[in-house]
Every structure is written in C-alpha cells, then in structure tokens.
Amino acid sequence: MNNNASLDIMPDGTDFISWERPADFTRTLHVDAGHPNADDTNPGTPEAPFASIYAAARIVQPGERVLVHPGVYREWVRPARGGTCPEAMIHFEAAEPGGVVISASEVYDGDWLASAGWSASRAAAGK
Numbered sequence: 483m484n485n486n487a488s489l490d491i492m493p494d495g496t497d498f499i500s501w502e503r504p505a506d507f508t509r510t511l512h513v514d515a516g517h518p519n520a521d522d523t524n525p526g527t528p529e530a531p532f533a534s535i536y537a538a539a540r541i542v543q544p545g546e547r548v549l550v551h552p553g554v555y556r557e558w559v560r561p562a563r564g565g566t567c568p569e570a571m572i573h574f575e576a577a578e579p580g581g582v583v584i585s586a587s588e589v590y591d592g593d594w595l596a597s598a599g600w601s602a603s604r605a606a607a608g609k
Contacts, residue, residue: 505573507547511538514551514577535559535574535584547573552581556588 490498511526515533522537524530531551532538538548539561565571576582 503569505547505571506569507573508545509543509547511542511546511548512551513538513548513555515553515555516551539574542572544570544572547575549575549577550582551577554583554585556585558586559584 492498512528512531513526513533513535514520514531517531519529520531520533522533524532526532526538526541526548534557535548535550535555536557536559539559542548542561542563544563544566559574561572561574563572
C-alpha cells in the first residue's frame with residue numbers, strides 16, 4: 483500500500499490502479515513552421531517537418547499523433563478523419579506547453595487608406 487498523500491491513493495487508502503493505458507502511437511508527425519526545412523510536401527519528420535498543421539491533419543491516421551512545435555500558425559485546422567477507438571485516436575499535441583498559437587487571422591502588410599464619404603453618429607434609428 484502506498485501511504486503518500488497523492489492522487490494515486492483511493493479514499494480508503496488503497497492504491498488507485500488506472501485502467502487507462504498510456505498512449506502508444508504508431509507514428510509521430512512533426513509540424514514546425516520555424517524550422518528552416520519546413521515544407522508541406524515534407525514527410526513530417528523532425529528533420530523535414532511540415533510547415534502547417536493542415537498538412538499533417540490531411541494525412542494523419544488513427545493511432546498516430548501530430549507534434550506541433552512552437553510558433554504562430556495562421557490557419558484553419560480541419561482533420562480529414564478521426565480515431566477509430568480509444569487505442570487508436572488521432573492526437574494533436576504541442577511540443578512545449580504554451581508554445582503554439584493557432585489563429586485564423588492573417589497579417590495585412592498592405593497600405594492602409596483612410597475611408598472617405600461616411601461618418602459615424604449617434605442618430606436615433608428611424609428618426
């Protein structure tokens with residue numbers, strides 16, 4: 483019996499035995515937009531990662547995981563498929579806690595032009 487005060491002890495003092503098995507992935511795909519060799523035509527290895535999460539989401543299969551390295555990913559992620567059972571889920575995981583940002587916004591680097599011909603007012607509607 484484990485007498486340490488922790489989450490693995492039941493209220494009656496017996497050990498908690500988890501019925502959940504640790505994940506055992508058949509393959510890990512890597513996404514790293516900051517990697518100098520990153521490209522969406524790559525195989526998704528650590529040395530040749532995908533540049534976007536979308537590229538990995540298109541090919542990942544049940545039982546595999548996608549490890550996303552730190553960066554800002556300006557994209558919409560829509561996996562092509564889901565898992566088939568608890569032992570063969572598709573898993574998306576940040577390589578470092580808090581290091582991944584997924585944003586559907588895009589950076590605008592063009593010229594900003596002032597609007598002309600309109601004004602905002604507090605006029606009551608219908609008057």
